[in-house]
Structures are given as C-alpha cells and as structure tokens.
Amino acid sequence: MHDQNTASDSGRARVEAHSTDYIPESERHGTVWQQAPFWFMINGNVTTALTGVVGASLGLSLVWCLAAIVTGGLFGTFFTAFHAAQGPQLGLPQMIQSRVQFGSRGLVVPLAVVVFVQCGFGVFFIILGANSLSGITAPHNGFYEPLLCVVAAVIAIVGHDLVHRVQRWLSILVLVSLALVTVAVLAEVDLSGLMSAGGFQWTAFLAQFGASAAYQIALAPMVSDYTRYLPRKTGTRRVVGMVFLGSLASATWLELLGAVVTTARPGADTVSAIQHYGDSFLSGLGWITLAVTVLSMIGVLPTTFYSAAINALSAFDAFRTVRPSARSRVVVIVVLVALTYVATAAIPDHYLGSFSSFLALLSYLLIPWTAVNLVDFYLIRHSSYAIAEILAPGGGVYGRWGGRGLISYTVGLAAMVPFFSTSLYTGPLAHALDGADISPLVGLPVATLCYWLLMRGADLTAERTAIALDKDRLLTLRADASPAGSSLAQPS
Template identity: 45%
Template sequence: MSPNETSDSRTFIESHSFNYVPKSDRHGSVTGQTQFWFMINATIITALAGTVGPLAGLSLQWTLIALVIGNLIGVSFQAFHGTQGPHMGLPQMIQSRVQFGARGALIPIAAAAIIQIGFGIFNLQTASQSLGNITAPQPVLYPVVLGAAAILTAIVGFRLIMAIEKLASYFMVANLLFLTIAVFATLPMGDLMAVGGFVPAAFIAQIAAAATYQIALAPMISDMTRYLPAKIGNRAVVTSVFCGTLVSATWIEALGAVAVTAYPDEDAVAALAHIGNSFGFGLGTITLTIAIVVTLATFTQGMYSGSIAVLSGLEAFKPLKPTARLRSIALGVAGLVVILASLLVPEDILSQFGVFLTILGYLLIPWTAINLTDYYLIRRGRYSITDILSRDGGLYGRWNSSGLTSYVIGMAVMIPFISLPFYTSPFAALIGGTDISFVAGFIGASVAYALLTRKLDLRAELSIVESRPLHTGSIRKIDAPSTAPSSELNPAN
C-alpha cells in the first residue's frame, strides 16, 4: 500500500480510509475537537455508565467521587492517544502495526471491531427505544431505518460527522442544563443522598466502569484528530480531547446515577425522561428526541472508525486500495451486522451495559498500555509512516513478538482479578468481588513491553526512519513549531 496523497477537500464523499492524510487535507481547530469529543460522550447511553455503583448499593456521594476518579483515569488515556493523530496523520488502529507488526495488528484490530459492534448495538437500541417511547414501539422498523441513516452519514465521512456533532452540541448542552435543573427541582435530593452507603466492591466497579467507558473510545481517537494540522501543539490536542470528554462524561453519568437512585426499577434513559416530563414543558420528550440524533451520531462515528480499523487489518493480508468505494462497502457490511444483531438481542440488553464495559476493559487495556508505552516512552513518536503503510510492515515486520507477547501477558495477569456475574476469580472473591483487573492488565502489559523492547537498537532504527519519504519526528518537538524542522512537524515535507 502506498500513501495516498489525493485530496478529498473538494469531494462530497470522503476519499480517505486507512491511509495517511496529507497536509492539503488538514483542517480544523482544537475548539472544534473539544466540541466533538464533548458530543461523543453526550449521549443518553453514557448515563448507563454512571449506574453501576447505585445499582450495587453505592451512595450518590461515593458514586460521584468514583465517577470523577474513573473519568480522570480513562480520559487521560484517551487524550494522550489524541496527539498521535495530527503527529502521524494516520487513523488509530493502523498505528498498532509498529507494536504488533503489519499482520499481528489484526489482533487488537479485531478487539476494536468487536467493541465497535457492541457499542453499535447498544447505541442503535437506545435510539430505537427512545423513538419508540415518543411514538409507538417498532422493534424491527426503527433499528433498520435509523441504522441505515447512520451508515449513509458515515459513508459521506468526516466532514459531515463533524458538522452534525457541532450543530447538535448546542442543543445537547441546553438539554443537559434543563435536565440538571429538573433534577434539583423535582427530586428530594436530601433523601436520595441518604440512600445506600460505601460498598468497596461497588466503588471500585464504578471507577472501572467510568474509566473503561472512556478507554473504549481510544481505538477511534486518532481517526478524527488526524485531520488537525500537524503544527498544532501536543498540549493543545491533549487539552481539547481531555476537557471535552471529561465534562460531558462526568455530567451525564452523574445524571444517570441520580436518575436510577430515584427510580431504581427503570433504566437510566427511561428515568431521565420521567424526570424531564415531571418538570414539564415536554422536557422528557425533548430529551428522548435529542437522544435519538446524538446517539445515532455516535453510532455513525463508531461504524466509521470500526470500518477503517478492519480494512487496515485486512490490507496486510490482501492488497486493498483505500478508496471511498471500499470504505462504503465496509461500512455497509458493518452496518448490516449491527442492525441484524440489534434485532436479535433481548429487549433488556441495556441492563447488561455494565458487563459489557467490564469485558471491554479485558480487551482494550493491554493494547492501550502497549501503544502508549511505545509512543511516549520507547520510540517517543519517531515512526516511519512509509513502513507503517507497507503491507509487509517494512521496518516493523509482519509479526512483532514483543507486542503480541505483551498483549497476552496483559490479558493473563487480569484473569486472577476479574469479577463477572457468571464468574468471580478467587482473588476477587477474597476482596468482596472487587474487580481490579484493569490495574493489573495495564501494569502487566506496559512492564512486559518495556522489558521485551529494552534491547531494541533505537539509534539504528531512527537512522532508517529518517531516510524514509514519510516519517515523524520526536513528540517533544511538536510543541515548538517555530523552531522544529518542518519534516518533523509534517511527515509529508
């Protein structure tokens, strides 16, 4: 695969797929990115991530503390992935070829694809049920129509997705403000604060759920930030992604926690609609209406990123040209899978969201640990884009034993600490069913990768990298565009 330098700035349908985005197509600002990442979390489904603690007996006070801690952890990982986009000009998962090899990267890519399909089902179900609550339930028609609309939007591509998210952000912020007012106006907050108490297992579970929900976005971060001009500073990108995501996630999860504490027999979506309608002005109906649009926009982004990831994985085994047509076909197939799956899953699938988040952590934690360790500590952002885009992996090879072994180690060290409804490990049982596998997995994968790459001749590799047509410079120089060489600020130079 050769780097595709064709500009799509004048075309209606995005031409880029899993290829490098040249400087002629770089655009946008950190402000726009802040709005976008605010909206990625600004879906009603995010409220479900805040219900894990309260449903397990955790008080609102401790739930809010857990939410802040969990989001700070998860958003930090997410934000640091964000800098890779403008620095490398590549989507997120193809970057894994450095750590896993061109073909070995299919393993984390498969995990990312499973995650996007899972999120797609939850998002499509949420949108369909919200529309059904406004009108009349149509368990077959609504998923098909809404899913098809989202896939068509994803086919058009990045610019349309960004435009929809930006416009929707104004309505969503207003809606959240009124919902917050409704909570304090209609609910006995003093009484709700007295419900539950401190439950160690539930506290840890809530932290893990909030953190994992954010880490689950990591496979798609660079898919959107890669369009930013490379001269934008590292700190600016981190700040924009971090602030946008943290505010919306914490805000909506807190609303979800309050809603299920007040209405424990309803899911968070129905409870928030109940609170809105109790306040008046049709706020509950308005909330569900906005939820449909915003949830579908997030579903669109997930399908967009998932299709790019899968194509980048398959391309290492079979030559594929990164065209708009190929991306459209991949999106159509992915969308069909999600729509069919959403028709087959039980209607109460939203009640299993907490379990889904836990499983996400098992799949993603080792990958994000390895990717960030390599980018910030080992190679420090110095990569050959030419070799990453090579089908045989070039400098990085088809299979990278260091990354693959570290991923397996990360998965393995999590097993003694997992706690699921159908299985609790012996150690987790000793500490009250508390699942701390995400901590063990991250440390295990990071340490293993650092040890396995300690003999890597970085000096020799860097000399090869600098000889390639497309390459990046050290991330330390990205924050100083006035003094850093242009070849380090934009690989196309």
C-alpha cells in the first residue's frame, strides 16, 4: 500500500485520499501547537466582528457587551474545544463518531443540520469576501463570488494538510492587520464616551451571550476533522488547550472590535466602518484591512466545504456504502460549492438580521448534539470505542438507530423551545423573561442529563468484545482493502 499522507516529506501538496475513514497511526503527523493558529484563523474574519454587534445594536453598553462576549465565548468554546481530543484518540472525522450515540442512520438528522450550517456560513463568508474585494477595487458585477468559490474549492479538494498550511501562514498576516486596525479604532473613537453610552438590558445581554456562545458551538461539528491526523499519544490537555486558546482569542478580539465600532457608529455597515477608521488613522490601512479580510475568507471557506463534504459523505454512507476516496470527496465538494454559490446569489445585501437569526438556529440545533456526544466520550465510554464497528455497514454493534441518543437530542431541543426568542418565534417562557433567550443554558444540561440517565442501563458487553478485536480488525480491513471492498478501503 502506498503512503497515504496528504503531503510529501518535501512539503509538496498531494490530493488527500482520506475522507470519512480511519487515519492509521503510520499516517499521523503534525504538532499540537499548529492547532492554535489554525483555530485563531477560523474566527479571524469580519464575520466574527458581526457577531459582536448584536448586543450593541440593541442598546447594550460597551462594558456589558464585553461581559456578554467574554462569558458567551467562554461557554461556547469550553464545549467546542473538548471535541479536539476525539480526533487523535479515534482518528475519525467529528460527526461520524456520533454513529455511536445516534446510529448510522439516526445520525442523518444531525448530519443534515451540520451540512446546512457549514454551507450557510460559507454563504456569509462569500458575501463578505466579495464585498471586501469591491471595496478594494470597484463595485463588482457578480464575478467575485464565483472566484472565491473556485479558489476555496481547490484548497478543500487538495485537502487537510493544505487547509492547515494556508490557515497557518495567513494567521501571521491577520494578526498584524488586526493589531493595526485595533490601534486605529481605539485612536479614532472616544473610548471613555463610548463606555458611558447605552445601559444594561437582560434581553440585549442574553442576546449577545447567546450569539457569542452559538458562534463558538457552531465549530464543534468540525473540530476532529482537523485534529484527527495528530498522533494518538497527543495529550488531551494540550490539544484541547490549543484549540481553546486559538478559537477564543480571535473570537473575543473581533467581537469586541465589532461592538466598539457599532457603538461608535450606530447603523453603519461594520466592514465599511472598520475601513473608515483604518484610513482615518493611516492612509491605506483600510485598504490593507480589506485585502487581509479577503485572504481570511479564502482561508476559512475551504474549512467549511471540506467538513461539509465529509459530513455529506457520512450521510450517504448510512444508506449505501461509499468507499472513501479522493474522487468521492471531490465530487461532493464541487456539488456543495455550487449549491452554496446559488444560495449566495439569493441573499440580500442587508443580511445582519438574517445572520442573527442564523446564529440562534445554530444554538438551538447544535447544543443538544454536542451535549450527547461529549457526555458519551468523557463520562460513558471514556474514549474507548470499536472504530471498525463505527465504520461498518449498518453501524455494526452500534446499529442503524441509536434510540438513547435520538431521544436525548429531541428532549434537549424540546426543552429549549419555550425559551426561543427570535424574529420568527418567541416562546412563552421567553415572553415571561422580557424576550431574553436562555435556551442554550437549558438545552445543554437537559440533553446531558437525559443521555446519562438513559445510558445507565445500557448493555455494552458486545461493544467491549468488539473493542478487544478492534486493532486487528482495522489492520485486516486495510490490508484487504480494494476498490470493490469494504467502506474502509483506502485508495493506493
């Protein structure tokens, strides 16, 4: 079998052969510190700044915006970062691991949600990237969107190592640019005056808290996609810490920047306001900021398409065995990029309201999943799984339908409904709280407790037997792999 690494020893990029399958120890590579700049870049874009305007646009003071952004970010990142250890331990993409809790076919519902979420983020990234290009050159005529899609698709097609490499190098440019524009904003605004503006409202505070938390939790379904190539011996604390540090640092920084700009220039477009402050401080800085914004979009877009393709393949594989290969991954990426572009063309220019609703949807749909997945990994099975069974047709010992996981997910989501507070629907308990949305704080413990209670009576005897045989089964399956073989087959 030929070496399957996604990059050669000399650093020359190859098209990645893996998709939904297991990454054997012989092909693991990378170091833990590389996770920090990668996850810094995931949030190192103007979309993150838009998340920080929610509270300020509702009249929340800058001090309380800071409190809501920090606490919401800590809450969301805490759960997201703990998914990082699952990659090195299991060597699998993030969502396919949830076949254990939901079953191979039961997982299709969360998978569909995640693919929608990831492509939805792609829509906003493309819009912001195109608008930034327009600010650098001239108003565009529809050319910039497909250009961004093509560049992102190529990077995603080459795969994991190139995505990491692009993000790592771009993080240096973004860090310098963010530092300069932050200095520019702070130099140009009356910070002391801004601190006294606005006030405290529970509704606005919880809206900002929920937006910041949901923005971070939205990353949870893709964490292991980018940690699964790390060696199995990678320490849990180290990888969780790097993901936590990188993701939270950029999210908090940019959301605070968005809150400051919105407080200083109410009603102004956030991107245009940032450009204005940059140019006012130093001629050409606004242009440079927009240029780096475009580059950051080129960096983050491939991550959404890469993970969405893996999740879509996982869903297809639940009903008809899909042999992991570069070809299948490429086809799905191309289809998803095309669909995302079509959706982008249908989005109106004034998208802040729809973006806020989108963040609420992320919180509602992803919190019960992350609760079930994490409690299973850390409290129920203690990171011990039969990987060959996870990938087996029909779900192996884990089955097609995971009743306990599906029930817990449904109960957690249902418990959140009375606390929903969106432009589309406001629940009765949210009305009683003056429109405050605390649904994330309800759904997480409810789904966690429900799954933990249901799993107390689970018989794991068959699974333990499969775990004992797992290492040999994986070796045998890889050795016997062929184009017509099992879903574990690796193209050579």
